[in-house]
Amino acid sequence: MITREDIIKPENLVYQKPVLMNDNAMHYCPGCSHGVVHKLIAEVIEEMGMEDKTIGISPVGCAVFMYNYLDIDWQEAAHGRAPAVATAIKRLWPSKLVFTYQGDGDLACIGTAETIHALNRGDNITIIFINNGIYGMTGGQMAPTTLLGMKTATCPEGRDVHLHGYPIKITEIAAQLEGTSYVTRQSVQSVAAIRKAKKAIRKAFENSMSGKGSNLVEIVSTCNAGWKMTPVDANTWMEKNMFPFYPLGDIKDKE
Ligand SMILES: Cc1ncc(C[n+]2csc(CCOP(=O)(O)OP(=O)(O)O)c2C)c(N)n1
Numbered sequence: 371m372i373t374r375e376d377i378i379k380p381e382n383l384v385y386q387k388p389v390l391m392n393d394n395a396m397h398y399c400p401g402c403s404h405g406v407v408h409k410l411i412a413e414v415i416e417e418m419g420m421e422d423k424t425i426g427i428s429p430v431g432c433a434v435f436m437y438n439y440l441d442i443d444w445q446e447a448a449h450g451r452a453p454a455v456a457t458a459i460k461r462l463w464p465s466k467l468v469f470t471y472q473g474d475g476d477l478a479c480i481g482t483a484e485t486i487h488a489l490n491r492g493d494n495i496t497i498i499f500i501n502n503g504i505y506g507m508t509g510g511q512m513a514p515t516t517l518l519g520m521k522t523a524t525c526p527e528g529r530d531v532h533l534h535g536y537p538i539k540i541t542e543i544a545a546q547l548e549g550t551s552y553v554t555r556q557s558v559q560s561v562a563a564i565r566k567a568k569k570a571i572r573k574a575f576e577n578s579m580s581g582k583g584s585n586l587v588e589i590v591s592t593c594n595a596g597w598k599m600t601p602v603d604a605n606t607w608m609e610k611n612m613f614p615f616y617p618l619g620d621i622k623d624k625e
Pocket of ligand 1: 472476500508
């Protein structure tokens with residue numbers, strides 16, 4: 371009979387939870403992308419041996435509670451202001467790995483100015499941008515990233531270009547800025563996508579430690595509760611509707 375002790379032998383261990391992730395129960399809705407990205411960030415920090423040298427900046431939105439789940443140093447920022455706070459922290463402690471973790475309402479709307487200027491200054495930080503196309507925490511209102519035709523709590527007939535303008539591709543804008551080093555768009559809807567997203571986060575974190583400039587990793591994500599879909603339907607909807615407008619892959623890599 372195989373006992374538990376046999377299974378946990380080092381040679382039989384194929385996977386384990388990152389040590390940095392504590393046992394607090396996550397508040398995220400089932401199917402939400404946030405938890406997967408949290409885990410990738412924890413894994414990368416551990417693999418880089420930066421457990422006690424990392425400072426995360428957590429702003430407003432569902433992302434804010436990341437400090438409850440990852441046992442690193444955290445600083446909370448007002449809505450949209452995380453890149454400005456990250457700039458200050460990185461300049462005070464250049465030897466630290468400094469990253470922000472922001473939603474699209476936070477980064478691409480209320481914090482557009484902070485985001486663009488921090489990236490353009492070439493501050494050696496990484497911005498992780500969770501783009502789920504809506505304001506998730508407050509009940510699924512339209513965000514600047516909401517697709518045309520997409521229904522939200524504040525555009526129940528669908529986003530109309532004449533009323534609301536076009537969705538913004540902030541990642542493409544970031545790639546145009548002199549200060550950015552690595553700009554990429556990833557997702558976490560499949561095992562292959564998760565692996566690629568992890569590689570992208572690793573590269574961005576390494577770049578920010580080697581002084582190559584600022585880095586932006588967008589993760590096109592689902593918000594199945596806000597989109598009012600099952601987790602599986604939300605993934606399918608994202609692949610069919612979000613990926614054509616927000617295509618995945620590296621947009622800029624200065625090397
Ligand atoms: C200055 C300020 N304005 C508005 C709010 C209300 N608010 C809290 S969360 C949120 C939406 C955040 O959405 P997003 O950044 O897309 O993240 P998500 O919740 O989708 O992960 C808003 C508008 C606030 N807390 N502070």
